[in-house]
Amino acid sequence: MSEKKPTLPGNEFLPSIVVDGLDRVFAPFNGPNTIGNSPIFWIAFLLVALVALAYPAVTTPFRVLNTTGYVVWIFLALSLTLIWGYTGIFSFGQTAFFGLGGYTFGVVAKNLVQVTGATNLALLAAVVLPAVFAVVVGYFMFYGRVSGVYVAIITLAVTLILELLFGRTAGPQYTIGAAELGGFNGMTNIPSLAFGIEPVLVELDPVPMYYFVVGLLIAGYLALRYVVNSNYGYVLIAVRENEARTEMFGYDIRKIKLQAFAIGGAMAGLSGALFASWNNFISPPVMGIVTAALPVIWVTVGGRQTILGAIFGALGLQFLDSELAAAGSEFSVVALGVILLGVILYFSDGVVPAIASRIEDRIGSSPDESVVLEESDA
C-alpha cells in the first residue's frame, strides 16, 4: 500500500532495465481498473501474443478457421464489458448491433465487390451504422432516464424486433443493390474481407483473416485498457458506482452513458461484420434471445468488471460448447448448464478475477491491484 515505486514481488527475477522498460512502454495501459499491471503480466502478455501469432504455423487450417470464428465473437463480449462491466448499463440486446453490423457488412460488401473487387469500406459502414443506431436507442433510453433492468428489457425488445423484421425480408422486393436480405434463411454468399482496388487486391483467406482478427483483438484490448485507465474511464466507473454522486460532481451522466453505449454499439457492429465475412453468411437468429444471452453469460462467467474476463469467457465457453457438441453426446448442453451453475455459485465475481487473486496470493499482491479489490466491493 506504500506510495513509493514498489519493487513488485516476482520482479526480483528480472533485470531492472527490463522492469523499467516494460513499465514505461505499457504505462498508458496500466492502472487500477484492469487486472495485470506488473512487468511479469506484460511478459506473459507478449508471450501469449507470440503464441497466438505462431498458432497457424503449428496447427491445421481447419483449426485456424475455427479459432477465428471464436475470436470474432470476443468483440461482442468486449462491447458488453465496456458498457455493462465498466459503465453499469445492463444491455441484454448487444446482438442488435451485432446483427445490424453483420447485415450492413453483407449489403455494402456485396455491392462494393461488384465495383472494386474489394470490401474496403464495408467494414467501416458496419461499424458506423450500428453506432448511429446505438445513439438513437441510447438517446431514447438515457435521456428518458430509463435505467437498470428496464434498459435490459428495452434492449432485449430492440434486438427481438430486429430479429422479427429481418426474418420477414424474404423475397426479391427486399434486395438492396446486389444483396438479397433473404428473410429467415439469411443472407448468403457474403464476401470475405478483401482490401485494395483491382488489380491490387489482398484477400483475407483463412490464415490472413486470422492474423487480421487477432491483430484487431490485441489492438482492441490495449485500446480498452487505455480508455478504462484514463480519466474518462474513471468517470465511466463513477457512473456505474453511483449515478447521483457522479451527477453532483457536474458530469452529464446521460451524455456519458450515451457515449459509452455508442462505442459499445460500434464494437458489437465490428464483431457482427467480422462474423458475417468469416461465415460468408448471416441470418436473423443472431439477434434472437438465445444469442442475446450469450455475451451476458460469457462476460459474467469470465468476470464482468475485467477486460480479460470477457476475452477468456467468450473464448473458453465457445470452445467448451463446440467441443461438447463435437463429442456428440446429448448431455453436452446439460454439462454446459451445470458449468454455468458451478461458476455462479463458486466464483461470484467470475473466473478471471478469482484466478488473478489466486496468482496474487502466490507472488504477493501489488499496490495497484488492491485498489481493484476495493472497487469491486463497492
Place this chain on the structure above:
Amino acid sequence: MALTNVLDITGLMLSSFGTLVLAAVGLAIIFGMMRIINLAHGEFIMIGAYATAFSFSAGVPLALAIPIGGLVTGIVGLVLERLIIRHLYDRLVDSMVATWGISLIFAQGMLIIAGPSFSDVPTPLGPISYGDFSMSLYRVVLAASAIGLLIALYGIYTYTTYGRHARATMQDEETARSLGVNTDRIYMITFFIGSVMAGIAGGLLSPIVSIVPTLGQSYIIEAFVTVIVAGPSVILGTILSGFSLSVVNAPVSQWAGSFAGRVALLVAAIVIIRLLPEGISGYWMEGGE
C-alpha cells in the same frame, strides 16, 4: 360484418390477455417480489405442461391434471430454491445466468427423457360462434383462469399470515426478521408459489400448444415484458399490463398478421417503459404496493 370484426378482435384480445397474464403470473411473484431474474421461467411452464399432458394421457381428467402440473412444478421449484436459488438473493445478474443454466438443463433434460414431442392434449369445450365469427370457448376459460389466479394471489397476500409476512419481508427484510419472521422460509414459500403458478399456467396452456421441450422459450419474453411493464404492484400491475399489451397486440395481429402483432407488442412495451419508468402500476398508484 362489422360486428364479426369487432368480435374477432375481442376474441383475439381475450386470448392474448389470457396468454400474457398466464405466462407472467409466476414470474410476477418470483421477479416482482423476490428480484430473481428467473430465465428458467419458461421451462417451469414447460414442466407444468408436460406434467399435465402426462397425467392427462394416463387418464386423469384435465381439470385435475392441471393442478397436478402446478404441484409437480412447485416441487421442482422448491428443490431448486433449496439447492441453488437461495444463494442468489440480492444477486440480480448472477441469478439470471444461473437460471439460464437451469433452463438449458431442463429443456435438454426433457428432450432426453421424453423425446422431441409428447402427445398433445386436445382442446376441450369446442367453439363458440356467431355468424362468421368463431372462437374456442377454451380461450375464454384461459382468460378467466388468468384473472382467477390473480384473485387467488390477492387472497393469499392480503388475508393469510404468510402473505402479510411475505409482503413485510419484501419491503424490509431486516425489520421483518427482527420482528420474528422467518425470512428464509418466506423466500422458500414464495418461490414455491411462483413455481406453482408457472406450472398451472403451463397446464392451462397445454391444450393450445404442442408439447415440446422448447415450448418455454416462446413464453419467456412475453412473460418478462408483461412483468416489467406491470411495475411494482404484482396483481393490479399484471392485469393492467396484460390488458394494455393485448389491446395493442390483438388489433394489429388481426389486421397485419401475428408477426406484426408481436412487433407491436414489443414496441408498445418499449414506449410504455420509456413513458412510465416505474411501470404502469407504479404510475397508477404512486408508491406501489
